[in-house]
Amino acid sequence: MRTKTYPTFNVKLLLLGIFLALVVIFVFRSSSDSSPASSNEKSPISGKEAVDDHEKSTSCESTMTCNKIPTSLAKALIHYTTSTITPQQTLKEISVTSKVLDKKSPCNFLVFGLGHDSLMWTSLNHGGRTIFLEEDESWIEQIRRRFPTLESYHVTYDSKVNEANSLMDVGKGPECTAVGDPRYSVCQLALKGLPSEVYEIKWDLIMVDAPTGYHDEAPGRMSAIYTAGMMARNKEGGETDVFVHDVNRDVEDKFSKAFLCEGYMKKQEGRLRHFNIPSHKDSSNRPFCPE
Incomplete structure (x- = not known):
């Protein structure tokens, strides 16, 4: 499996395509999981809501970390x-x-x-x-x-x-x-x-x-x-x-x-x-x- 070599371009193109596809999937999942619901109305934020928002933010950050491309x-x-x-x-x-x-x-x-x-x-x-x-x-x-x-x-x-x-x-x-x-x-x-x-x-x-x-x-x-x-x-x-x-x-x-x-x-x-x-x-x- 190691005695012969061939031009690098085609194989590298395949590998790049595979890994870039994986990257896109991970990024898409991260974005979809972390995107907050939008609202045009502003309302006062209570202490409990602030805590909930902080937990959601932390959860999003954790999700983004888990979904990045494996080492x-x-x-x-x-x-x-x-x-x-x-x-x-x-x-x-x-x-x-x-x-x-x-x-x-x-x-x-x-x-x-x-x-x-x-x-x-x-x-x-x-x-x-x-x-x-x-x-x-x-x-x-x-x-x-x-x-x-x-x-x-x-x-x-x-x-x-x-x-x-x-x-x-x-x-x-x-x-x-x-x-x-x-x-x-x-x-x-x-x-x-x-x-x-x-x-x-x-x-x-x-x-x-x-x-x-x-x-x-x-x-x-x-x-x-x-x-x-x-x-x-x-x-x-x-x-x-x-x-x-x-x-x-x-x-x-x-x-x-x-x-x-x-x-x-x-x-x-x-x-x-x-x-x-x-x-x-x-x-x-x-x-x-x-x-």
Whole structure:
């Protein structure tokens, strides 16, 4: 999620638009809550009325303080407008996920990968829980020093890109299409060493933008894509929105279609695919992929 950079203008324009919209909402609420009723008639003010007016004024001031833009969002806005390094996703790609977040946040958002866009995702899910899974421990430490509020965990991937074809065959077996908790799965594709809370939380959104995956000896995204799909199917009720980035690459293209299912795909924008996967726990007869 951090190896590539793109022109800053479009991404900054999106971020500015989002945060300015938030500012307008907060200001509007503050103004509407604090505006006193107007009157053309003047009348004497008793002591009690004066006290009431003072309490109303204090209440208005308190309301205005509560409705100002949160500090975390302000910091994110300042960071992205002053940084020369921006997220590698394009404006249109980011917009696909941000529209879903706009409807569902605050929510639970799991992201495979920790990068220059992590602060943005956390800010767009303000008030929710966003967790990042990263393969590079040194990179985690760098990001933690800059953004200590981000919640991230180190993850080890056993498979490599050059094993993708054999793992695709493995994934077609009954042990991999049976819905269940990935940590107890006997499927070779399932990630079993993730932090316990990753398995226990009901995720509303999952983004697969890691591991590296761009050369044959690099960790591939086969297991991350499979596990994201299985978490969505194993969820107690509801649907999970799953996003896969870099679908221009062979692994991301084939594995997202096979294990997140073309029938569940809602949209593709550039190199990003959006899938909406329903729970399979409440319907034992539901096929792994829709027919």
